[in-house]
Amino acid sequence: MRKIPLCIPYVGQEEKDAVNEVIDSGWYAHGPKNREFEEGFADYLGVKHAFSMNSCTSAIHLSVEGLGITGEVILPSFTFVASANAVITGGARPVFADIEYETCNIDPASIERLITPETEAIMPVHFGGQSADMTSIMEIAAKHNLLVIEDSAETIGGEHQGQLTGTFGVGCFSFYPTKNITTGEGGMLTTNDDQLAHKVKALLGHGIDKTTYEREDKEKSWFRSASRIGYNFRLSNILAAIGVEQLKKLELMNEKRRSLAALLTLGLSEIPEITPPYVKSENKHVYQMYTVRVNQNLDRDQFVRNLNKKGIGASVHFYPPVHHMAPYQGDIYRKDGLEITEKVIREIVTLPMYPGMADDDIHYMVQSIKEVLSEFK
Ligand SMILES: Cc1ncc(COP(=O)(O)O)c(C=O)c1O
Numbered sequence: 003m004r005k006i007p008l009c010i011p012y013v014g015q016e017e018k019d020a021v022n023e024v025i026d027s028g029w030y031a032h033g034p035k036n037r038e039f040e041e042g043f044a045d046y047l048g049v050k051h052a053f054s055m056n057s058c059t060s061a062i063h064l065s066v067e068g069l070g071i072t073g074e075v076i077l078p079s080f081t082f083v084a085s086a087n088a089v090i091t092g093g094a095r096p097v098f099a100d101i102e103y104e105t106c107n108i109d110p111a112s113i114e115r116l117i118t119p120e121t122e123a124i125m126p127v128h129f130g131g132q133s134a135d136m137t138s139i140m141e142i143a144a145k146h147n148l149l150v151i152e153d154s155a156e157t158i159g160g161e162h163q164g165q166l167t168g169t170f171g172v173g174c175f176s177f178y179p180t181k182n183i184t185t186g187e188g189g190m191l192t193t194n195d196d197q198l199a200h201k202v203k204a205l206l207g208h209g210i211d212k213t214t215y216e217r218e219d220k221e222k223s224w225f226r227s228a229s230r231i232g233y234n235f236r237l238s239n240i241l242a243a244i245g246v247e248q249l250k251k252l253e254l255m256n257e258k259r260r261s262l263a264a265l266l267t268l269g270l271s272e273i274p275e276i277t278p279p280y281v282k283s284e285n286k287h288v289y290q291m292y293t294v295r296v297n298q299n300l301d302r303d304q305f306v307r308n309l310n311k312k313g314i315g316a317s318v319h320f321y322p323p324v325h326h327m328a329p330y331q332g333d334i335y336r337k338d339g340l341e342i343t344e345k346v347i348r349e350i351v352t353l354p355m356y357p358g359m360a361d362d363d364i365h366y367m368v369q370s371i372k373e374v375l376s377e378f379k
Pocket of ligand 1: 056058059082084085127155156175176178189351370
């Protein structure tokens with residue numbers, strides 16, 4: 003039987019050579035490859051500062067803490083739990099907004115309804131490779147004087163009105179293996195704000211302002227005094243070397259994802275029980291995930307299990323939504339007004355999507371979906 007996992011990282015000889023080179027160099031911890039990765043990432047986005055770190059979760063945490071946010075942050079409940087967790091560990095309180103039905107991205111109208119004197123920031127999550135409605139979100143932020151943090155973990159290279167996600171506010175990106183580029187584990191925080199950059203740089207390395215490689219050629223390289231209480235959120239030089247190579251392939255990988263997605267959408271368009279992803283005309287979708295909806299009268303879970311039996315690594319993102327989870331049951335967390343979220347979580351299915359997929363895999367998936375649906379009848 004054919005096996006099509008949910009994702010296979012697109013990693014080749016270039017990454018292996020780069021890792022070997024770093025191993026031979028003897029510099030394993032945070033080092034010169036981090037700087038190269040950060041400069042490349044900042045250049046790609048056209049922003050002033052980029053900081054590599056161990057995860058996107060850490061990037062969100064440091065955005066919140068670095069910006070000094072202690073009040074409410076509005077974000078969707080329809081996201082990976084890390085989005086909300088990191089708002090809390092960063093020192094603020096998540097307030098859950100509803101999503102737009104078609105894109106599964108945060109609904110600007112829902113954001114507006116939730117703004118209170120306690121609101122300090124909006125955190126859209128660019129779901130699965132497609133930008134949230136950043137035009138409306140930036141207008142709301144400007145009108146109410148709110149900060150914007152973008153959880154762009156699932157979108158590297160996606161655009162809204164020709165502008166890359168993560169460049170509207172503070173950008174937080176993930177390099178987990180299923181993402182548009184990977185370092186195994188890893189993340190990046192991007193910003194044009196010099197003051198935030200200064201804080202983040204120190205916070206991610208024990209509160210010390212200068213990194214080891216910056217101190218190396220100084221007269222007293224051993225001088226490492228902390229200017230604030232910090233963390234160890236650093237990414238190793240070995241993983242940063244993988245990131246440097248992955249970044250070079252980002253456009254190629256995203257184009258592969260986009261053409262495979264177009265082929266899949268074409269195949270699925272003949273199947274009335276399945277609704278392919280909706281892409282807004284002002285967005286460039288980079289398909290970190292390919293999510294479809296199944297008709298509500300079908301048993302979604304059984305549909306996923308039956309695809310799994312055919313070797314297709316279908317899954318569900320996201321179930322449950324954050325506001326259903328045990329740590330978020332306290333009265334301080336909002337659970338009402340999330341009707342679209344409640345509907346979407348019962349219909350959504352993630353199909354495998356990765357740059358190394360063959361056209362034949364797509365045809366096999368479409369055929370298998372037809373077979374699974376006919377078994378339901
Ligand atoms: C929307 C979203 N935010 C945050 C994260 C956390 O990223 P990381 O695993 O790099 O901490 C993830 C993903 O895995 C995610 O999907």
